Amino acid sequence: MPATTAPAKSPIRHFVRGSLGTGVAVLARAGGSLIVNKLVATLAPAGGLTLLAQFQNLMAMLTTLPYDGVQIGLVKYLAPLRPGSPRYRAWLGAATVLNAAALLLGGLVLALRGLLDWSWGSLLVFMLGIGLITGQALLGSALLAAGRLRAYVGLTVALAALGTAATAATLWAGWPLPRVLLTYLLAQGLTLLPALGLAARAGLLRGLRPGAPVSRLALRRLGQFLLMAVSTLLFGKAVDYVLRDYLLATFGPARTDLWQAVAKLSDNYTMVFSAVMSSVFYPRLAALVGQPGAARQYLRGVLLLLAPVLAAGLGLIYASRAWLLPLLFAPRLLGAQVLLGPQLLGDWAKLLSWLFIFQLTARARTGPYVAVQAGSAVVFAGLLGWLLPRYGLQGAVWAHAARYGLLLLGCSWVQWGVKNAE
Numbered sequence: 001m002p003a004t005t006a007p008a009k010s011p012i013r014h015f016v017r018g019s020l021g022t023g024v025a026v027l028a029r030a031g032g033s034l035i036v037n038k039l040v041a042t043l044a045p046a047g048g049l050t051l052l053a054q055f056q057n058l059m060a061m062l063t064t065l066p067y068d069g070v071q072i073g074l075v076k077y078l079a080p081l082r083p084g085s086p087r088y089r090a091w092l093g094a095a096t097v098l099n100a101a102a103l104l105l106g107g108l109v110l111a112l113r114g115l116l117d118w119s120w121g122s123l124l125v126f127m128l129g130i131g132l133i134t135g136q137a138l139l140g141s142a143l144l145a146a147g148r149l150r151a152y153v154g155l156t157v158a159l160a161a162l163g164t165a166a167t168a169a170t171l172w173a174g175w176p177l178p179r180v181l182l183t184y185l186l187a188q189g190l191t192l193l194p195a196l197g198l199a200a201r202a203g204l205l206r207g208l209r210p211g212a213p214v215s216r217l218a219l220r221r222l223g224q225f226l227l228m229a230v231s232t233l234l235f236g237k238a239v240d241y242v243l244r245d246y247l248l249a250t251f252g253p254a255r256t257d258l259w260q261a262v263a264k265l266s267d268n269y270t271m272v273f274s275a276v277m278s279s280v281f282y283p284r285l286a287a288l289v290g291q292p293g294a295a296r297q298y299l300r301g302v303l304l305l306l307a308p309v310l311a312a313g314l315g316l317i318y319a320s321r322a323w324l325l326p327l328l329f330a331p332r333l334l335g336a337q338v339l340l341g342p343q344l345l346g347d348w349a350k351l352l353s354w355l356f357i358f359q360l361t362a363r364a365r366t367g368p369y370v371a372v373q374a375g376s377a378v379v380f381a382g383l384l385g386w387l388l389p390r391y392g393l394q395g396a397v398w399a400h401a402a403r404y405g406l407l408l409l410g411c412s413w414v415q416w417g418v419k420n421a422e
Contacts (some may be wrong), residue, residue, distance in 0.1 A: 032160030047253025069229025132189025
């Protein structure tokens with residue numbers, strides 16, 4: 001009897017211990033982001049916070065296919081393999097090829113569409129920075145799959161420290177904000193050098209040859225995750241970019257900064273949550289793909305743990321809004337507190353719904369994943385079209401809350417419906 005009860009509890013203990021183990025990396029990323037936001041909000045002209053968010057959104061759009069597609073699949077397929085083995089090299093080589101192709105495509109689209117009013121020199125510098133951080137992320141994923149959590153945490157800390165230091169130095173030097181942002185990106189890209197050293201030391205690059213043939217099977221399998229990332233790009237990052245662009249044109253930089261302040265605050269704790277889920281929850285869920293019952297039990301246990309914890313944490317943020325917003329950003333953004341309630345409500349639902357969506361990623365269920373992303377984006381667009389003209393900036397945050405509330409209800413219904421059917 002004891003032998004049957006212990007495994008049921010051990011996954012949740014594993015989740016809690018792993019979450020605590022990534023605490024240093026998570027705090028470094030969150031702290032660096034908060035400092036960068038504070039520096040831009042106080043030292044840059046009005047609208048600087050929104051321009052920073054638009055720049056980071058553009059970075060995310062260019063790296064979504066590698067980060068949310070190729071690297072997610074790579075962790076799944078590398079985890080059970082021995083570093084340096086032929087199959088290991090095949091997966092790593094295929095991931096490198098797909099990443100390069102995704103960046104070339106993104107650079108071409110950026111050059112043709114001109115999403116930002118940059119010179120060709122600035123565009124080349126931007127793409128260089130994107131290439132560097134993508135290479136670092138690829139090696140970080142390999143380290144994570146190999147269980148080298150300490151090395152992965154070290155890279156994350158270095159990334160946050162270099163980006164924050166570059167932003168502080170250039171803003172205090174009085175550089176124009178576009179140059180500050182490019183320096184911020186390049187400084188983060190420098191972490192590719194220690195990533196190469198750590199990966200080589202762990203034996204992850206052993207036997208790799210630049211001219212080696214690429215595995216078609218690996219390309220096809222990773223391509224499934226790439227398709228899921230395309231849906232995230234089109235129905236997530238691109239929607240955010242267009243919304244921010246619309247708000248800037250409609251309400252102006254100063255007022256849009258109010259909405260951006262609550263969105264930036266949301267990004268910070270969302271980043272913390274995402275880091276824990278990606279490094280602790282997802283690898284464990286992926287390992288349980290062949291055991292549907294155990295996977296559902298693990299998901300249910302984590303969900304019951306996180307629902308009240310997230311509610312308490314977000315409630316504390318709301319209670320502290322009067323002094324927290326001026327502290328994290330600038331006194332002029334105190335007016336953003338009227339937007340915070342719906343944003344937090346939507347974020348609670350969003351973070352919990354991600355637990356269900358991670359299931360689709362772990363099982364490589366491309367069709368359902370794309371359908372969920374597309375349906376959510378269509379609902380969001382409809383809500384924005386209805387609420388923005390009536391309620392202004394408040395309409396944007398209420399649309400966010402309604403979108404993810406509906407998504408959480410739908411995911412819960414499907415999950416419990418499957419259980420009852422079985």
